[in-house]
Amino acid sequence: MLDTTSAAQHTGATPLLQTVGLTKRYGTFLANDKIDLEIRPQQIHALLGENGAGKSTLVKAIYGLIQPSEGEIRWQGRTIVLSGPSDARAHGIGMVFQHFSLFDNLTVAENVALGLDGKEAFRDISARLEQVSRTYGLPLDPKREVWQLSVGERQRIEIVRALMQTPQFLILDEPTAVLTPQEADQLFTVLDRLKAEGRAILYISHKLEEVKRLCDTATILRGGRKVETCNPKAETAASLARMMVGGEIKEVKAAASRQITVPRLLVNDLSLAPDDPHGVRLEHISFELRGGEILGIAGVAGNGQDELFAALSGERLAKDPGTIVIDGHAAGHLSITKRRRLGAAFIPEERLGHGTAPRMRLSENALLTGHAIGNMVLHGFVNTAATLKTVDLTTETFDVRKAKRDPEAASLSGGNLQKFIVGREILRDPVVLIVNQPTWGVDAGAAAVIRQALLDLAAGGAAVLVTSQDLDELAEITDRIAVMFHGRLSVPVPTREASRETLGLLMGGSSIEAAETAHATRA
Amino acid sequence: MGLIEAIILSVLAASTPLLLAATGELVTERSGVLNLGVEGMMIVGAACGFGGAWLSGSIIVGALCGMVAGILMSLIFALMALGLAVNQVATGLALTILGIGLSGLIGAGFVGERITPAPHLHIPGLSDIPLAGRILFGEDGFIYLSIALVVGVWWFLYRTRAGLILRACGDNHISAHALGYPVLRIRLYAVMFGGACAGLAGAYLPLAYTPFFIPGMTAGRGWIALALTVFASWRPARLVVGAYLFGAVTILQLHAQGAGIGIPSQFMSSLPYLATIIVLVLLSRARTGGSTAPAALGTVFVPDR
Structure with a gap:
């Protein structure tokens, strides 16, 4: 064995x-x-x-x-x-943490110095930092502050810092x-x-x-x-x-044939300035998403995915109503609730604090996104029976494991909370579902359940937009795929025809033509 | 002594307690702790400082008493906010309320007493130069101390490893903990330093500014010191500019009233706060990225086992 x-x-x-x-x-x-x-x-x-x-x-x-x-x-x-x-x-013994142990407002050299225990003078640290980063081909500018750097560069700091302890x-x-x-x-x-x-x-x-x-x-x-x-x-x-x-993982299966129907979500030349200094400007984003279809958006985090989600969900409003069309209605100027009434549902990346209010019960969290339609609110009063029913139904359909019937959101594990959030939105039977990082930090079993649910939703005729950094996930469930880089979105291509290498180059900022040529020459 | 000289001297004297208290609070906040109890620590420092000086007859003993009182007050805050991870804003406000009451109790026996105020420096020759001599070489010791303190804090924060670690705790306590730094202990020291400075700032009032103690004599200076750290965007050099600016406003307001200028005194008293708000707006507009405030400021940290 x-x-x-x-x-x-x-x-x-x-x-x-x-x-x-x-x-x-x-x-x-x-x-x-x-x-x-x-x-x-x-x-x-x-x-x-x-x-x-x-x-x-x-x-x-x-x-x-x-x-x-x-x-x-x-x-x-x-x-x-x-x-x-x-x-x-x-x-x-050295360690590189998953959630980087870096200090955003300190310089690269200061971050490295904090990871070293020696009595080394700061000037020597800077010099050795440059030497180590050159030796291992991990270029870093010691004087820059961490918040200015990309995720990849941040990881380089972590690794160089660990290596400097030899x-x-x-x-x-x-x-x-x-x-x-x-x-x-x-x-x-x-x-x-x-x-x-x-x-x-x-x-x-x-x-x-x-x-x-x-x-x-x-x-x-x-x-x-x-x-x-x-x-x-x-x-x-x-x-x-x-x-x-400790057992078989249910394999995710797409329905044999899916009916691609009318456009459910249209984005026409959407540009939007960021509202915070760290944000990314969205530049001329256009795509069409039809019923029965799953479109994937790949890209390294921080290239405008969060900003696009905010614009699509209505957390930020577009100037021109026509830039976002949900199920035939111009929606760029509409609030989140009004977009939900048009049949859209949204699942943000961050589970605690964005997808749910951590210290509120699941039933209250169900109400927070479900109040727009259905019978959760009657004459201005909360219908507790209806909110609890949603919790029970979600629990049953999506196998949400929890200690009691209606616990606080924060008490659930990541995978179970994500199943609850996905289930809550899917059970409302949306025509458009926009989901950001559906299985981020979720274990294999829960991830399979969530991916299957997205496929089933599309099979039922809904349009699904999935943003993910996991190329394997996108390859598994999407029909078409586009790449986001510096606030721009590449033209979606059929997932079957997109090679990992081409996508990787696009994620690094090459143009489509350049990426395809590079791929062709290497192949 | 000309009017200009008198005004400058009184501005320096009015600014010093602000500068002392704000320097301490700057170090505390740089470590990631928001202690809103500055006013409370100051007023207790004032009562104990006066008591110490009156009983011992020594200004230095008085100043030390003020500092110790400030540290003891800050330890109450540390016990709650660091030890028990209670909300820092609520704890700080409670500390101020406690301090105001406690100082009345401690100082009750001293009200109406007088002491000889802190002596001023006198260097024959230098101190006698018109205008500049009196201003540069004829101040009380606290003023020189406050300048030395700011320079020392600047040097500590930006030139020493301990200062770097302190700033790191204020930026991201989770990372600092993951690298093995004792976040809570570092914050405890920073809070105690803040307490000592606030206590000294409070003691300055009855020891040098006015040679007697009256309840509530800090009169909101602790709050101005808090506004000042924000105004200075947590940088020691800007703190000096801000402290003298705010000190000047409070003095000019008195002179304006004396001269019968028809601006309501309430408006003048609110100027430091208005200035802070304007500076905050300007800073956030001019900001290209990063965070001006210590990123972990006011957040509770509980290490895992």
């Missing part, structure tokens, strides 16, 4: 890092249950698992951010107790989640180089193809326990996913 050859290659040396029976308890909840992990030099070791499987807890313990309740951590064969991250860094062992938490395919490739080159230099890497990712390509060994966690250690190259993405979930 196990392929142990790759592990066997390194068994000569003692493991660089080892956790023995590592357990972390929060009250009665076991986040980590007796986890044994072995990492050897020159190894890229994948750590896989669904949300809540205990990956973050484990790496936080290894990085000294939390103290294990039981078990021990061994470094080069010796038991160590880490009192904090600086302790871990002193041993040679770690023997580097933890990377979902490093490619926000990168274009090309940026991810650059990262892989750096990781291969680190491996060649004799360092070890612990790599957390949801992207199984990437893990198969990059990693030598994979440890799979489920429900806080280790279920398997295997060679990912000898597994398929499906078999890895099975081990993570």
Whole structure:
């Protein structure tokens, strides 16, 4: 069952890092249950698992951010107790966080200095920063402030900062989640180089193809326990996913034939200035979306997707009513509620704070988007029975798991809350659904449910607009795909005909023609 | 002594408590904590400072008493806002209300007493130069101290590693925690520094400005100091300009009234606040990006275990 050859290659040396029976308890909840992990030099070791499987807890313990309740951590064969991250860094353990641990209003050099514990003078840090970033091909300007930088550049700071501590062992938490395919490739080159230099890497990712390509060994966690250690190259993405979930994942199936009907959403030359200094200006955006169709918008975060969502949902109004037409009605000047009455539904990216009010109950959150139509409000009074019914129906249809009938939104896990939000909107039977990052940070099981729901909605005749940074997701569910870059939208192309490489180049700002030529020459 | 000289001297004296309190609050806010209790810490500092000086006969002992009182007040705030993660705005307002009551209680026995005010510097020759000599070389010690304090704070924030860490906590406490910095401890020190400065600023009033204590003698200066940190967009150099500007407004208002100029005094008293609002508007319009205020200002931080 196990392929142990790759592990066997390194068994000569003692493991660089080892956790023995590592357990972390929060009250009665076991986040980590007796986890044994072995990492050897020159190894890229994948750590896989669904949300809540205990990956973050484990790496936080290894990085000294939390103290294990039981078990021990061994470094080069010796038991160590880490009192904090600086302790871990002193041993040679570095970490690149998923949600970057950067300071927006400080410069690159200051950010790097904060990650170093040495007594190094600030001037020397700047010099060494430039040297390290040149050595690894990760260009950075030390004097710029972080808020001015792109997501890819921000990650570069994190990586360079970790490398400047010359770690023997580097933890990377979902490093490619926000990168274009090309940026991810650059990262892989750096990781291969680190491996060649004799360092070890612990790599957390949801992207199984990437893990198969990059990693030598994979440890799979489920429900806080280790279920398997295997060679990912000898597994398929499906078999890895099975081990993570502990069963089959329902495959997402599109209906055999979908009726493409009349245009449900028209956007005509929509331009909009940003309302905050960090925002992106929307420039001449035009597209048509018909009933029964799913259009995908790809692109790196921060290229105007949020601004487009705000314009389409009515959070920001367009000057000219005709720029947005919902189901035949000019809607550019209409409020969110009026757009909902035309049959549109909206699912923003951020679940807590935008999609739901975190401290309100689910029934109240159902009311917040559902009051425009239906019977939730009668003569100005809230019809509690109707709002609760929506919660029950959503729970049942979308398998929302929660502790009680009507809990606060914030108490649900990410995947379950997202299922609730998607379900709440879909059960209103919209003719147009606009959804931003439908499965962001959601585990594989919940993601499959949500994608299936979007496909079913389109099969029922609705028009669906999906914005996502996950190209695999867009390839799986969309009919056509367009790329957003610096507030402009490329002309949508059929998803079948769009190569990853072309999309990647478009995401990096090449024009369609340039991207296709580049693709043709390389192929 | 000419009128101009008199006005400049009184402006300097009126500005100093603003500058002292605002410098402390600037450090506190740079660490990400919004302590609205400056007025309360000042007034308790005033009562204790006067008490200390009156009982000991020493201005320095009085100033130290004021600082210690300010620190103790700030510790109450820290216990609530940092230790128990209570809302900072509510805690700060409560601290001011507490301070006003407490200072009346502490100072009740001292009302009507007088002390010898803080002596002014006198350097023979230099201090006797007309106009400039008296202004530059003939002030009380607090004024020189306040300038040194601002310079020191600037140097600390922008030239030391500890200052960088403090600014980092104010920008993003989650990142600072993830890198292993003790966010709450750093904020505690910043709050205590703010308390010491506010206490000293309060003590300045009965020790140098007017040589007696009356209840409520801070008269809203703590609020002006808070407005001042915003006015200065959390930068020490602008704080100096702002403090003297606000100090000048309060003095000119008195002179305007004395000269019978028909502007209502209430309008003049509101000028510092109006100026703050205008500066805020101008700053946000001129801003190209980034955040002028410490990004984590006023948000509660609870580290995970």
